[in-house]
Amino acid sequence: MRVSDILESVVIDVAGTRIGQVHDLRALRDGPVQGVFGPGYRVQALVVGPTGVGVRLGFDRTSMDGPALLKRLFRHVHRNGRLVDWSLIESMADGEIHLRVKAADLPPVPDR
Amino acid sequence: MTALFDNARHTIDVGLDLLDRQLLDKDGLMAGKVDDLELTPPEDDPNGPPFITAILSGPGALAPRLGRLASWIAARRLRLDRRPGPSRIAFGVVSRAQTEIQLGVSRDELDSTTSERWARRIIERIPGAA
Numbered sequence: 001m002r003v004s005d006i007l008e009s010v011v012i013d014v015a016g017t018r019i020g021q022v023h024d025l026r027a028l029r030d031g032p033v034q035g036v037f038g039p040g041y042r043v044q045a046l047v048v049g050p051t052g053v054g055v056r057l058g059f060d061r062t063s064m065d066g067p068a069l070l071k072r073l074f075r076h077v078h079r080n081g082r083l084v085d086w087s088l089i090e091s092m093a094d095g096e097i098h099l100r101v102k103a104a105d106l107p108p109v110p111d112r
Numbered sequence: 113m114t115a116l117f118d119n120a121r122h123t124i125d126v127g128l129d130l131l132d133r134q135l136l137d138k139d140g141l142m143a144g145k146v147d148d149l150e151l152t153p154p155e156d157d158p159n160g161p162p163f164i165t166a167i168l169s170g171p172g173a174l175a176p177r178l179g180r181l182a183s184w185i186a187a188r189r190l191r192l193d194r195r196p197g198p199s200r201i202a203f204g205v206v207s208r209a210q211t212e213i214q215l216g217v218s219r220d221e222l223d224s225t226t227s228e229r230w231a232r233r234i235i236e237r238i239p240g241a242a
Contacts, residue, residue, distance in 0.1 A: 001150075001151045001152075001153075001162065002148050002149065002150060002151065002168065002176065003126055003127070003131065003148055003149040003151060004148050004176040004177045005176075006151075007127060007177070023127070024125040024126060024127040024128060025125070025126040025127065026123065026124070026125055026126075027123070027124050027125075027126055027164060028122065028123055029120065029121070029122045029123070029124075031163040031164075032163070034165070034202070034203050034204035034206075035202065035203075035204020035205055035206075035216075036204065036205065036206070036207050036216045037119070037120070037203055037204055037205075037206045037207065037209070038119065038120075040163050040164060040165070040203060041124065041126075041163065041164040041203075042161050042162070042163050042164075043126070043151065043161050043162050043163075043164070044161060047125060086160070086161040087161075089159075112121070112123045112124065112125060
């Protein structure tokens with residue numbers, strides 16, 4: 001499996017409601033040691049939102065430096081973004097990811 | 113071997129912090145870009161959260177992110193080169209992952225620079241190119 005297999009997949013909650021698309025994957029460095037790199041990255045969750053505008057610039061996340069006006073604009077645009085823990089994924093195929101929970105039960109995207 | 117912790121962030125957003133980053137080899141020379149990443153599930157849990165196990169770079173790696181036409185072109189390009197897929201760089205050779213991705217190996221050992229080496233052989237034969 002590749003990261004590109006997951007990015008832009010449509011995410012649907014247990015009630016059949018479309019939440020948005022996968023804009024990024026959050027990963028933690030708590031995997032097995034990999035050669036000279038050290039502990040590897042494990043995918044913890046999906047960053048999901050209804051719109052992808054500005055996501056690749058990182059302005060939707062407060063830890064990213066940038067013009068204050070752009071950051072405020074993009075944070076407003078992405079206020080409905082949600083973090084989907086990997087354990088909440090029911091199935092993943094053909095560009096669709098089905099969850100085992102309702103959209104309302106998902107937390108907003110916390111800072112890294 | 114002592115595990116390194118200060119050569120990369122503890123928490124990352126993969127698209128923001130790894131994809132499209134410049135690869136540098138052990139001598140600081142450019143060695144391609146992070147076009148995609150290979151994910152591998154845990155051995156004891158095929159549906160568990162996967163690990164990032166390799167960087168995919170070069171022809172065939174970027175195409176799936178660009179759409180069907182790009183994938184079609186890349187597939188034919190790989191067939192011409194008689195290669196089964198894009199270049200795979202094990203994450204274990206990454207020595208530092210920050211603004212750029214530093215590798216612990218020479219770029220001559222990587223498949224991701226095959227196209228560049230091929231182009232250099234052609235260009236070197238053009239009078240005045242040296």
